[in-house]
Amino acid sequence: GAVVSQHPSWVICKSGTSVKIECRSLDFQATTMFWYRQFPKQSLMLMATSNEGSKATYEQGVEKDKFLINHASLTLSTLTVTSAHPEDSSFYICSARAGPNTGELFFGEGSRLTVL
Amino acid sequence: GNSVTQMEGPVTLSEEAFLTINCTYTATGYPSLFWYVQYPGEGLQLLLKATKADDKGSNKGFEATYRKETTSFHLEKGSVQVSDSAVYFCALSANSGGSNYKLTFGKGTLLTVNP
Numbered sequence: 001g002a003v004v005s006q007h008p009s010w011v012i013c014k015s016g017t018s019v020k021i022e023c024r025s026l027d028f029q030a031t032t033m034f035w036y037r038q039f040p041k042q043s044l045m046l047m048a049t050s051n052e053g054s055k056a057t058y059e060q061g062v063e064k065d066k067f068l069i070n071h072a073s074l075t076l077s078t079l080t081v082t083s084a085h086p087e088d089s090s091f092y093i094c095s096a097r098a099g100p101n102t103g104e105l106f107f108g109e110g111s112r113l114t115v116l
Numbered sequence: 117g118n119s120v121t122q123m124e125g126p127v128t129l130s131e132e133a134f135l136t137i138n139c140t141y142t143a144t145g146y147p148s149l150f151w152y153v154q155y156p157g158e159g160l161q162l163l164l165k166a167t168k169a170d171d172k173g174s175n176k177g178f179e180a181t182y183r184k185e186t187t188s189f190h191l192e193k194g195s196v197q198v199s200d201s202a203v204y205f206c207a208l209s210a211n212s213g214g215s216n217y218k219l220t221f222g223k224g225t226l227l228t229v230n231p
Binding site: 004006034041042043044046049093095105106107108109110 | 157158159160161162205218219220221224
């Protein structure tokens with residue numbers, strides 16, 4: 001199946017710094033990528049939808065100035081957590097849709113962010 | 117709006133036991149339904165799906181039938197193995213008015229299978 005890779009898989013940073021997480025589709029072109037946040041023992045919460053070459057669409061309650069999303073190419077989307085705080089510590093997961101008319105998504109391995 | 121409710125875990129079974137994880141949904145229109153599995157330390161993987169009423173999705177011995185009358189998509193397996201230990205997510209995909217087909221997930225059910 002299609003492969004989506006995230007980097008880094010885990011990162012620890014100090015409060016107030018910014019962290020960038022990359023999401024790559026390795027063997028297909030993804031016009032749309034999704035960013036999720038997963039809290040312990042909770043479901044995945046959709047943060048934003050990232051479309052190649054255009055601005056991301058954020059879900060209600062997600063701060064777009066804090067969670068910067070860039071989808072500069074058909075195989076790469078990045079999520080930057082700006083001025084991170086301990087409450088931003090979470091598991092961030094990206095996914096990419098392999099086809100235009102399917103709800104099937106392929107997920108990255110996730111990136112665990114810990115803000116000290 | 118759309119929502120997915122699945123049984124809360126954790127679920128602990130012995131090897132070769134029968135598994136059922138309940139999932140019900142609320143959605144407008146005719147959603148597609150999915151079960152995703154997340155093994156420890158890994159990302160989500162699609163386990164099976166069904167795109168219309170009465171469809172049965174199946175994979176790796178797991179099955180789920182799309183029941184529109186009960187708005188359910190329960191996951192079953194006749195004989196679980198230790199390697200099935202994971203978190204299972206029920207999800208639906210409904211056209212949100214655009215072409216993005218965003219997924220709505222349930223909270224996940226942790227399954228532990230003991231030898």
